[in-house]
Amino acid sequence: MKILIDARFTRTDHHDGISRYGASLIEALSERPDADLTMLVHDPRQLALLPDVPHVMINSPLSPAELFVSRRINRLNPDAVFCPMQTMGSFGRRYPLVLTLHDLIYYQNRTPPGFLPLPVRLLWRLYHLAYWPQRLLLNRADVVATISETTRALMETHRLTRRPIRIVGNAPQSDAVPRPPVTAPDKSLLYMGSFMPYKNVETLLAGMAGLPDYTLHLLSRIPPERKGELEKRVPGGATVVFHNGVSDQDYDRLLRSATALVTLSRAEGYGLPVIEAMAVGTPVVAADTPIFREVGGTAALYVDPESSEEFTRAVRALDDPPRWKSASSAGRAQALTYSWDTSADSLLAALEEAVELHAKPAGGGRRRTRVQR
Template sequence: MRILFDARFTRLDQHDGISRYGASLIAAAAKHAEVVMLISDERQLRLLPDVPHLLINSPLSPRELFVATRINRLRPDVVICPMQTMGSWGRTYPLVLTLHDLIYYQNPQPPGFLPLPVRALWRLYHLAYWPQRLLLNRADVVATISETTRQLMAEHRLTRRPVRLVGNAPQSDTVVRAPGVEPGRDLLYMGSFMPYKNVESILTGMRGLEGYTLHLLSRITDARRSELEGLIPPGQQVIFHNGVSDEHYQELLRSAVALVTLSRAEGYGLPIIEAMAAGTPVIAADTPIFREVGGEAARYVDPDEPAGFTAAVLALAEPEQWQRASQAGQTHAGTYSWDRSAEQLLEAAAIATVEHAGRARWRPWRR
């Protein structure tokens, strides 16, 4: 099977969640099928596996409306996009589009890196579900990364197409902390600082955690940092890293007492699995998606009760509890792998080819 994979959502400098998801899937799928990547900037190759690639327009370009006419000439067996926005007008190939989550219907603030006109369209797009239905129904198969999102898609009747699970997984090169190494007093938060991420509750919960240091790892604007700095309890240690390398992130994971996240909404929560794979316990908000991802291995707290978060951290100060949580996390993380995700992806691709062929038989004028 010759797969054309849309890698144009890969970041230029450092992965975000979707960027890493796409790059990891490409690497895993390339073991089992012929994969060619579509990129829009050659700098993206620094974060992508060494497989053949083609340079085309940016997915944010007006030319995206007609990108299918160019892809048609490449005669792929199937095209896979890790987003749902890829242009498809006039396509003659099977297409798999991906919907990660429905977060922005409840939290409509768009990502800050998008151009201003795109941010305006983003807000309009998420005012109703019908635009999403139009996008998803252009595909032959829709992929998503969690059962939680798949259930929400069914609840809101977002597509008539088959919906297949193509899961996320931790990095394949995650290094587990050495046996017997005692944790320090570092708490890690990896994620954005958008309001629904609820970093405020983590900061409030630092009250009563004397001797602990909270590391906020992701990039942050000056304005948002000023807002959060005003919430730090007196005397507590909070470090704003404003971005860390993968190597530094792994190093911090292997020494931290816990990774923490009290987000009220999430598409998946990959840092949870990354932490568990490294042997670091997780304290997470008690939400359906975190329950799905973390299973019985994470410790769940009410995201609106900072005192519960504080108590969960203090409970891990007992060596036996920490060791049990660490081992449970490693065991649970072992159930996830990119090879398994690649198998799911190939299954979705095979279904897409069948679905596409069936529709072509009923609409021969589109051949």
Template sequence: MSGATPTDRPKIVMDARFTRMDHHDGISRYGASLMAAVAPHADVTMLIHDERQLALLPNLPWVKINSPLSPLELFVARKVNKLGADLVFCPMQTMGSWGRNYPLVLTLHDLIYYEHPAPPGFLPAPVRVLWRLYHKAYWPQRVLLNRANAVATISHTTLSLMRKHKLTKRPIRIIGNAPQGERTPRDPAGQPEKSLTYMGSFMPYKNVETLILGMADLPDFTLNLLSRITPERRAELVSIVPTGATVVFHNGVTDAQYDELLLRTTALVTLSKAEGYGLPLVEAMALGTPVVVADTAIFREVGGAAAHYVPADSPSDFAAAVRTLAAPAAWTESSTASVAQAATFSWDASARELLAIAQELRG
């Protein structure tokens, strides 16, 4: 991002109100990482609604306003107008815009919930009802996205779906995901422990059941399920663990614990049937950890030639793919290829794209 002088620095307001309080989810991490990447090249101000969010955000100027789930969101532009932004970026598509006097970029990560409409459990009950109604047709999405000057998404796969369903008349730009921070790969000549790692939610479309059933053919491997899980969902999954299989529910891990597991596991695994990107794949590959994933368009885009693809509903094919990595030479080759594939994604490239949009909308 060379060539800019201090006077060229745009003033960008970035909506950080979707940041979680104590641990990142995908959108929370995406927003925080993009802010950190843009900050060296622009005057960034973050919007928050709770000061506890600051623990997971970069050390940047911030302004506290209403929650994005508040009825006051309809009038949020009245507060944002006062900040004099050259550009406002929101990592979601729901930011209020009535009466705004600034350029606005909204983000659509995926179209998962049109096919799998069950809403995230952390949303309030009234919002979950609206969520289901919203995803029964595409026109509400069009109304939201067409309020922006430009629309961001995180993958070519989602961009293609947006064009297929004609979701916006606005320019669509890819501001992609990437591994967080500097990540030192493991030694590809070393041999991993016989364990597998899953990072993700336990919503039905994530298809964790097939991972668990596949462990029937992998009695010498341990499957680590890292994310937080409700007691009810855990009981459902425990009930299908095959006899002789080892499945460990961690119910949440820190970033350091996550990386430590990735650095010794045989592979990161996911048979999710729908994703907007698949950040755990890139996080694992950046550390030299192979990935075994469902054969979907988005995983093909992210995993390239380095990933191992299997039919999403086949426990036996999943187990067979893991078995191929038990051979030392195969694992070393896959580890090396994974690092090279992960290097094709960077937050610096995403920051450049956002800064280019800011320059275009200023000009």
């Protein structure tokens, strides 16, 4: 199958969640002898974070030319196209298409990502005022992918698409190996994620008041004004380090020595750091939400995301060496239930289904396809 994968959401410096998702799927698919892959990129610097797969340079997904990108793709004559987002232009397309919706976070938390240009941020806010624009985007596909059962259930609740919804999940890196045995982990806690309000970093900081012997490492890049806001929230006697971004190597090193990865985010599409931590045997303290329950299973320690006291008690529970070792082992077992090979299988099945549906003549049922489980 000649597959075209949209890799234009790959970062040029270091991966974020969507960037890693797309690159990992490309790598897994590239090992399949029956998958003839070509990537779409818009910046040569993206290639440094992508597998060695043939590519075509094309416009940015944020360019006005995106409205007519399908004309260029038609000339490449793919058997099927996969985009890890739902915003890919499709006007006049003549190919089967799988689009992806990761989550519905921005319907409740409408602050757009700061890296978007101002006009796009304004449109973003307007777009998330109602569900009908999302329906228009998703119904342009033949099949819609998402990354979790939690998100699929929300999509069905809000009737976001008439197309089949298929799970193409996230996974830890395929080369993740357990951390070496330790007599006692470092008294460190890691947070990996953005600092948008729904991420609820403020409650993590409040919980550090009861953990003066621990260091909370905030790993991600953070705008100066947001850093200033959070620094004012650090309790007296607490130790909090703002890293403002770390390399993959530093992240791995810190993760393998920490007591726990922590996140009290109120909303996620998946929560990749959770499964990344579990894959190497680092316990997780997470908000008690449906998505974290889905990803973390019975391995994570769950707390009320609004309770800094519960967060403090969960971390203190890991002071007990047998409890820490039990959480570490349970996390590794949970992580083994996810793999990029499995996700690649799911994506191939979704692409094949898209080919079949696209081939049906108008009026033959393709537009009446029901959501299936």
